[in-house]
Amino acid sequence: MKKIALTVICAASMAGAAFAQGTVNYAAFVPTYISFQVNSALSPLFGGDATTVGGTATGLQAQGFYYELLFSANGATQPSSLTALSTWTDSTYYANNSTASAGRVTAGNGTAGSAVAGMAVGTTYSTMVVGWSANLGTTWSSVLNTLNNWDATQSGIVGTGYFGMTSVGSATPAGTSAPGVGIFGAGSLISSPNTQLYSLPVPEPGTMALAALGGASLLLFRRRK
Amino acid sequence: MKKTLLIAAAALAAGVISTQAQPVYSQNIVGYANIPTPTSGSQYLIAVPFQVGVSNGANEVFGSTLPDFSTLLVWSVAANTYSLYYADSGSPSGWDDGNFAPISSPVLPVGQGFFLSPSGDKLTNTFTGSIAISVGTSNVMSLPTAGAQYLVSSVVPYAGSLTNGDNSGGGINLNNLPDFSTVLIWSPTANNYTLYYSDSASPTLWDDGNFAPIAAPSGGIGEGFFVSPSAAATWTIGL
Numbered sequence: 001m002k003k004i005a006l007t008v009i010c011a012a013s014m015a016g017a018a019f020a021q022g023t024v025n026y027a028a029f030v031p032t033y034i035s036f037q038v039n040s041a042l043s044p045l046f047g048g049d050a051t052t053v054g055g056t057a058t059g060l061q062a063q064g065f066y067y068e069l070l071f072s073a074n075g076a077t078q079p080s081s082l083t084a085l086s087t088w089t090d091s092t093y094y095a096n097n098s099t100a101s102a103g104r105v106t107a108g109n110g111t112a113g114s115a116v117a118g119m120a121v122g123t124t125y126s127t128m129v130v131g132w133s134a135n136l137g138t139t140w141s142s143v144l145n146t147l148n149n150w151d152a153t154q155s156g157i158v159g160t161g162y163f164g165m166t167s168v169g170s171a172t173p174a175g176t177s178a179p180g181v182g183i184f185g186a187g188s189l190i191s192s193p194n195t196q197l198y199s200l201p202v203p204e205p206g207t208m209a210l211a212a213l214g215g216a217s218l219l220l221f222r223r224r225k
Numbered sequence: 226m227k228k229t230l231l232i233a234a235a236a237l238a239a240g241v242i243s244t245q246a247q248p249v250y251s252q253n254i255v256g257y258a259n260i261p262t263p264t265s266g267s268q269y270l271i272a273v274p275f276q277v278g279v280s281n282g283a284n285e286v287f288g289s290t291l292p293d294f295s296t297l298l299v300w301s302v303a304a305n306t307y308s309l310y311y312a313d314s315g316s317p318s319g320w321d322d323g324n325f326a327p328i329s330s331p332v333l334p335v336g337q338g339f340f341l342s343p344s345g346d347k348l349t350n351t352f353t354g355s356i357a358i359s360v361g362t363s364n365v366m367s368l369p370t371a372g373a374q375y376l377v378s379s380v381v382p383y384a385g386s387l388t389n390g391d392n393s394g395g396g397i398n399l400n401n402l403p404d405f406s407t408v409l410i411w412s413p414t415a416n417n418y419t420l421y422y423s424d425s426a427s428p429t430l431w432d433d434g435n436f437a438p439i440a441a442p443s444g445g446i447g448e449g450f451f452v453s454p455s456a457a458a459t460w461t462i463g464l
Contacts, residue, residue: 025374027420027434030405030455100437107434112409112418112451175306177298179409179418179451185372 022119022173023180024127026069026093026110033184033191035103036065036131038162043198045082045147045163055196057103065097065162065197067105067131068140069183071119071171076126078168082148085165088128090140091116095129103194113178124172127183127190131197133162150200161200166192254360254464257353258382260447265346268298270411272338272378272449275354282330283310284319286352292345299331299339300376307340336366336380338449352447356381356464363392363463368454374409378449381464387450388430388441392461397444402458408442409451418451 039055042048058065070088079085093110097103119125130140135158137143146153147163154161169190171181184190255275262269278285283297291312298307308331309323316327333339335357341350357380358364364380379397383390387408390396399408402423409418420434421442433439444450452460 027418028407028422028453030407030422031436032405032455098436100432100435104436106436107420112420174304177307179374181305182372182374182453189372 020121020176021115021117022121022123023113023115023176023178024069024091024093024119024171024173025112025178025180025182026091026095026114027107027112027179028182028184029095029105029107030184031101031104031193033186033189033193034105034129034166034195035193036067036097036105036164036195036197037103038133039164039196039198040160041196041198043163043200044080045085046150046201048198050080052198053194053196055194058097058197060097060099060102062099063096063138064134065131066108066134066138066140066143067095067097067129069093069110069114069116069127069129070140071116071125071127074124074126074170076168078128078165085130086144086148089118091119092140094140111178113180115176115180116173119171119173121173121175124170126168127171128168129166129183129190129192129195131162131164131166131195133160133197135159136161136163136200147200154201157200160202162197163200164195164197166190166195253355255353255355256382257351258446260350260352262341262343262348262350263346264413265343267413268340268342268411268416269413270338270376270449271341271350271447273333273335273352273354274356274378274382274447275352276335276357277352277354281333281335283312283333284330286333287312287350289314289319290348290350292343292348295344295348296342297331297333297339298342299333300337300374302370302373302375305374312344336364336378338376338378338451358462358464360464363461366460366462368452368458368460371454371456373453375452375454376449377452377460378447379444380462382446383462384444384446384448386441386443390463393463395463398462399452399460402452403454403456406452406454406456406458409453410442410444411450423455 036058037055041052044050069091072088094108095105098106170188295312297310311321313321322328383397387397387399390398406423408421422432424432427438429438
């Protein structure tokens with residue numbers, strides 16, 4: 001009986017090890033290393049200047065901003081284009097803006113023991129957090145799609161959209177148990193206080209007018225026909 | 226001169242006799258604590274609050290009370306992960322490693338937390354031993370690395386708010402942590418941690434995970450918790 005129990009436990013632990021997903025700590029957002037500001041300057045992904053800093057701390061509106069953990073192969077650098085950004089993998093773990101202290105971050109579905117699918121134990125990955133205003137969407141997949149199709153989708157965005165990326169760090173999940181490896185800190189970890197969430201392009205008034213004129217012409221043309 | 230010598234010798238003899246006549250008390254305080262771990266398969270973050278046996282080995286701490294294949298998870302700060310041990314009455318030491326190979330008993334020093342997952346219900350662990358420090362002294366625990374996770378417990382069996390007490394008296398006295406150090410308190414029923422930030426700007430000196438002021442975290446006797454200092458820190462506990 002004991003032998004059978006041992007065999008079952010052994011098989012279970014071996015099966016677990018085969019599919020072991022590294023655990024990270026996506027709950028402790030020490031403001032010394034991660035906080036966010038909104039900045040009216042244009043996003044570098046759309047031609048803005050990446051060195052523009054000095055925005056204002058994100059507000060306290062509940063779920064006004066979303067922050068998602070992405071990872072990539074070790075050695076990846078901060079993306080300078082939407083194409084490069086699209087190659088990063090979504091951990092599916094998000095956070096929101098703190099409702100008690102401006103600029104700070106509080107856990108969404110992330111915990112002190114977040115097992116990340118695709119991050120293997122013992123392997124080093126580059127890590128980065130992307131942040132955006134809630135008017136762009138609530139999931140990273142939809143926001144990335146919106147960004148990649150910005151010319152077509154921007155008219156559906158109410159208000160100014162903001163988007164930004166932290167500096168890139170690295171993390172090596174050491175095991176599968178909580179609290180997991182930390183992501184934010186000094187050295188090789190993400191250290192990105194006052195990360196800028198830059199504004200996304202808004203349609204030029206002239207462009208809007210032209211679009212409206214075109215639409216009106218089409219209607220007129222259709223009526224006359 | 227002879228008189229002086231005689232007086233000195235008499236005084237010395239009286240001193241020695243007087244010293245020898247004093248009753249000798251041990252500075253060590255002994256005691257016991259019952260730490261319940263009631264539900265089979267649940268994870269309990271506990272600690273041994275006393276010095277037990279020669280080395281605080283798991284064989285000395287638990288004896289043969291643990292049901293076979295109960296597990297211990299012993300944290301390594303450097304590796305940022307746990308070592309897994311199975312209780313196994315068929316092993317020469319009473320313990321196996323994660324591969325079910327016999328291994329020497331893990332050491333569970335006072336001041337270090339660990340996870341116990343019992344393989345049987347209604348288990349109460351009775352730890353008996355002496356308190357790790359003597360009356361009138363204190364222990365200084367070093368937490369040297371910023372951002373590292375230390376799995377700790379009070380070296381004296383105190384309960385209550387983690388910030389009760391001071392350096393010279395009693396109490397857990399986890400005060401003066403650098404701002405935005407984190408404490409993780411485990412809940413075996415929720416199977417999750419509650420996060421606290423130390424924050425000198427907070428009226429309570431502590432914030433919750435949303436940076437809203439909150440009462441200081443608290444702990445029970447024989448309870449472990451994680452501390453991650455934002456800069457090198459020390460933790461002094463007196464008796």
